[in-house]
Amino acid sequence: MPRKSPVVFPQEQRLLSELGERLRLARKRRKLSNAVVGQRAGVSRTTVYKVEAGDPGATLGAYVRVLAVLGLEGDLNLLAADDRIGRKLQDLALEPSPDTRRRKVNPPPARNREGSA
Known part of the structure:
Protein backbone atom coordinates (compact mmCIF):
# COMPACT_ATOMS: atom_id res chain seq x y z
CA MET A 1 0.00 0.00 0.00
CA PRO A 2 1.54 3.36 -1.01
CA ARG A 3 2.18 5.88 1.69
CA LYS A 4 0.17 9.08 1.71
CA ARG A 24 20.81 21.03 -7.50
CA LEU A 25 22.95 24.09 -8.27
CA ALA A 26 25.51 23.04 -5.62
CA ARG A 27 25.72 19.58 -7.20
CA LYS A 28 26.18 21.04 -10.68
CA ARG A 29 28.88 23.46 -9.47
CA ARG A 30 30.76 20.43 -8.19
CA LYS A 31 30.23 18.70 -11.54
CA LEU A 32 28.59 15.68 -9.90
CA SER A 33 25.83 13.60 -11.45
CA ASN A 34 22.69 12.52 -9.61
CA ALA A 35 23.96 8.95 -9.73
CA VAL A 36 27.28 9.87 -8.07
CA VAL A 37 25.57 11.92 -5.34
CA GLY A 38 23.10 9.11 -4.76
CA GLN A 39 25.87 6.54 -4.50
CA ARG A 40 27.92 8.65 -2.08
CA ALA A 41 24.83 9.49 -0.01
CA GLY A 42 23.67 5.89 0.08
CA VAL A 43 20.34 6.73 -1.53
CA SER A 44 18.88 6.03 -4.96
CA ARG A 45 19.20 8.39 -7.89
CA THR A 46 15.42 8.79 -7.72
CA THR A 47 15.72 10.03 -4.12
CA VAL A 48 18.28 12.62 -5.22
CA TYR A 49 15.80 13.78 -7.89
CA LYS A 50 13.09 14.05 -5.21
CA VAL A 51 15.36 16.06 -2.90
CA GLU A 52 16.30 18.42 -5.72
CA ALA A 53 12.62 18.80 -6.63
CA GLY A 54 11.72 19.70 -3.04
CA ASP A 55 9.50 16.64 -2.70
CA PRO A 56 7.97 16.65 0.81
CA GLY A 57 7.88 12.85 0.69
CA ALA A 58 11.69 12.67 0.71
CA THR A 59 12.92 12.00 4.24
CA LEU A 60 14.87 14.51 6.26
CA GLY A 61 17.64 11.92 6.36
CA ALA A 62 17.86 11.99 2.56
CA TYR A 63 18.20 15.77 2.60
CA VAL A 64 20.93 15.51 5.26
CA ARG A 65 22.83 12.84 3.32
CA VAL A 66 22.76 14.95 0.13
CA ASN A 77 23.33 24.32 12.50
CA LYS A 88 10.18 36.59 23.55
CA LEU A 89 7.51 34.24 24.91
CA GLN A 90 9.95 32.97 27.52
CA ASP A 91 10.87 36.53 28.55
CA LEU A 92 7.21 37.48 28.84
CA ALA A 93 6.58 34.50 31.11
CA LEU A 94 9.45 35.53 33.37
CA GLU A 95 8.24 39.11 33.87
CA PRO A 96 5.81 39.60 36.73
CA SER A 97 2.38 40.66 35.56
CA PRO A 98 1.16 44.17 36.46
CA ASP A 99 -1.45 42.65 38.81
CA THR A 100 1.11 40.81 40.92
CA ARG A 101 3.31 43.89 41.21
CA ARG A 102 0.48 46.02 42.64
CA ARG A 103 -0.99 43.42 44.94
CA LYS A 104 0.69 42.87 48.29
CA VAL A 105 0.27 39.48 49.72
CA ASN A 106 -0.85 39.61 53.36
CA PRO A 107 -0.66 36.42 55.37
CA PRO A 108 -4.00 35.13 56.64
CA PRO A 109 -4.79 36.04 60.26
CA ALA A 110 -3.57 33.57 62.84
CA ARG A 111 -6.31 31.48 64.48
CA ASN A 112 -6.23 29.80 67.83
CA ARG A 113 -7.42 26.25 68.40
CA GLU A 114 -11.04 27.22 69.12
CA GLY A 115 -11.41 28.77 65.65
CA SER A 116 -11.74 32.43 66.72
CA ALA A 117 -9.38 35.10 65.53
Missing part, protein backbone atom coordinates in the same frame (compact mmCIF):
# COMPACT_ATOMS: atom_id res chain seq x y z
CA SER A 5 2.05 12.24 0.84
CA PRO A 6 2.28 14.67 3.74
CA VAL A 7 0.06 17.74 3.66
CA VAL A 8 2.23 20.68 2.68
CA PHE A 9 1.02 24.24 2.46
CA PRO A 10 2.06 26.34 -0.56
CA GLN A 11 4.55 28.46 1.40
CA GLU A 12 6.22 25.33 2.79
CA GLN A 13 6.33 23.76 -0.68
CA ARG A 14 7.98 26.90 -2.01
CA LEU A 15 10.66 26.64 0.70
CA LEU A 16 11.30 22.98 -0.13
CA SER A 17 11.48 23.74 -3.85
CA GLU A 18 13.94 26.57 -3.26
CA LEU A 19 16.10 24.31 -1.08
CA GLY A 20 16.02 21.61 -3.75
CA GLU A 21 17.04 24.11 -6.40
CA ARG A 22 19.97 25.31 -4.26
CA LEU A 23 21.08 21.70 -3.77
CA LEU A 67 23.90 18.00 2.10
CA ALA A 68 26.77 15.97 3.55
CA VAL A 69 27.90 14.74 0.13
CA LEU A 70 27.96 18.35 -1.07
CA GLY A 71 29.86 19.47 2.05
CA LEU A 72 26.96 21.62 3.23
CA GLU A 73 25.86 19.68 6.34
CA GLY A 74 27.21 22.45 8.59
CA ASP A 75 24.41 24.67 7.31
CA LEU A 76 21.99 22.58 9.39
CA LEU A 78 21.76 27.53 11.20
CA LEU A 79 18.24 26.08 11.14
CA ALA A 80 16.14 27.46 13.99
CA ALA A 81 19.32 28.75 15.67
CA ASP A 82 17.74 32.07 16.60
CA ASP A 83 14.31 31.37 18.06
CA ARG A 84 13.24 35.00 18.47
CA ILE A 85 9.57 34.19 19.04
CA GLY A 86 10.33 31.51 21.62
CA ARG A 87 12.73 33.77 23.49
Whole structure:
Protein backbone atom coordinates (compact mmCIF):
# COMPACT_ATOMS: atom_id res chain seq x y z
CA MET A 1 0.00 0.00 0.00
CA PRO A 2 1.54 3.36 -1.01
CA ARG A 3 2.18 5.88 1.69
CA LYS A 4 0.17 9.08 1.71
CA SER A 5 2.05 12.24 0.84
CA PRO A 6 2.28 14.67 3.74
CA VAL A 7 0.06 17.74 3.66
CA VAL A 8 2.23 20.68 2.68
CA PHE A 9 1.02 24.24 2.46
CA PRO A 10 2.06 26.34 -0.56
CA GLN A 11 4.55 28.46 1.40
CA GLU A 12 6.22 25.33 2.79
CA GLN A 13 6.33 23.76 -0.68
CA ARG A 14 7.98 26.90 -2.01
CA LEU A 15 10.66 26.64 0.70
CA LEU A 16 11.30 22.98 -0.13
CA SER A 17 11.48 23.74 -3.85
CA GLU A 18 13.94 26.57 -3.26
CA LEU A 19 16.10 24.31 -1.08
CA GLY A 20 16.02 21.61 -3.75
CA GLU A 21 17.04 24.11 -6.40
CA ARG A 22 19.97 25.31 -4.26
CA LEU A 23 21.08 21.70 -3.77
CA ARG A 24 20.81 21.03 -7.50
CA LEU A 25 22.95 24.09 -8.27
CA ALA A 26 25.51 23.04 -5.62
CA ARG A 27 25.72 19.58 -7.20
CA LYS A 28 26.18 21.04 -10.68
CA ARG A 29 28.88 23.46 -9.47
CA ARG A 30 30.76 20.43 -8.19
CA LYS A 31 30.23 18.70 -11.54
CA LEU A 32 28.59 15.68 -9.90
CA SER A 33 25.83 13.60 -11.45
CA ASN A 34 22.69 12.52 -9.61
CA ALA A 35 23.96 8.95 -9.73
CA VAL A 36 27.28 9.87 -8.07
CA VAL A 37 25.57 11.92 -5.34
CA GLY A 38 23.10 9.11 -4.76
CA GLN A 39 25.87 6.54 -4.50
CA ARG A 40 27.92 8.65 -2.08
CA ALA A 41 24.83 9.49 -0.01
CA GLY A 42 23.67 5.89 0.08
CA VAL A 43 20.34 6.73 -1.53
CA SER A 44 18.88 6.03 -4.96
CA ARG A 45 19.20 8.39 -7.89
CA THR A 46 15.42 8.79 -7.72
CA THR A 47 15.72 10.03 -4.12
CA VAL A 48 18.28 12.62 -5.22
CA TYR A 49 15.80 13.78 -7.89
CA LYS A 50 13.09 14.05 -5.21
CA VAL A 51 15.36 16.06 -2.90
CA GLU A 52 16.30 18.42 -5.72
CA ALA A 53 12.62 18.80 -6.63
CA GLY A 54 11.72 19.70 -3.04
CA ASP A 55 9.50 16.64 -2.70
CA PRO A 56 7.97 16.65 0.81
CA GLY A 57 7.88 12.85 0.69
CA ALA A 58 11.69 12.67 0.71
CA THR A 59 12.92 12.00 4.24
CA LEU A 60 14.87 14.51 6.26
CA GLY A 61 17.64 11.92 6.36
CA ALA A 62 17.86 11.99 2.56
CA TYR A 63 18.20 15.77 2.60
CA VAL A 64 20.93 15.51 5.26
CA ARG A 65 22.83 12.84 3.32
CA VAL A 66 22.76 14.95 0.13
CA LEU A 67 23.90 18.00 2.10
CA ALA A 68 26.77 15.97 3.55
CA VAL A 69 27.90 14.74 0.13
CA LEU A 70 27.96 18.35 -1.07
CA GLY A 71 29.86 19.47 2.05
CA LEU A 72 26.96 21.62 3.23
CA GLU A 73 25.86 19.68 6.34
CA GLY A 74 27.21 22.45 8.59
CA ASP A 75 24.41 24.67 7.31
CA LEU A 76 21.99 22.58 9.39
CA ASN A 77 23.33 24.32 12.50
CA LEU A 78 21.76 27.53 11.20
CA LEU A 79 18.24 26.08 11.14
CA ALA A 80 16.14 27.46 13.99
CA ALA A 81 19.32 28.75 15.67
CA ASP A 82 17.74 32.07 16.60
CA ASP A 83 14.31 31.37 18.06
CA ARG A 84 13.24 35.00 18.47
CA ILE A 85 9.57 34.19 19.04
CA GLY A 86 10.33 31.51 21.62
CA ARG A 87 12.73 33.77 23.49
CA LYS A 88 10.18 36.59 23.55
CA LEU A 89 7.51 34.24 24.91
CA GLN A 90 9.95 32.97 27.52
CA ASP A 91 10.87 36.53 28.55
CA LEU A 92 7.21 37.48 28.84
CA ALA A 93 6.58 34.50 31.11
CA LEU A 94 9.45 35.53 33.37
CA GLU A 95 8.24 39.11 33.87
CA PRO A 96 5.81 39.60 36.73
CA SER A 97 2.38 40.66 35.56
CA PRO A 98 1.16 44.17 36.46
CA ASP A 99 -1.45 42.65 38.81
CA THR A 100 1.11 40.81 40.92
CA ARG A 101 3.31 43.89 41.21
CA ARG A 102 0.48 46.02 42.64
CA ARG A 103 -0.99 43.42 44.94
CA LYS A 104 0.69 42.87 48.29
CA VAL A 105 0.27 39.48 49.72
CA ASN A 106 -0.85 39.61 53.36
CA PRO A 107 -0.66 36.42 55.37
CA PRO A 108 -4.00 35.13 56.64
CA PRO A 109 -4.79 36.04 60.26
CA ALA A 110 -3.57 33.57 62.84
CA ARG A 111 -6.31 31.48 64.48
CA ASN A 112 -6.23 29.80 67.83
CA ARG A 113 -7.42 26.25 68.40
CA GLU A 114 -11.04 27.22 69.12
CA GLY A 115 -11.41 28.77 65.65
CA SER A 116 -11.74 32.43 66.72
CA ALA A 117 -9.38 35.10 65.53
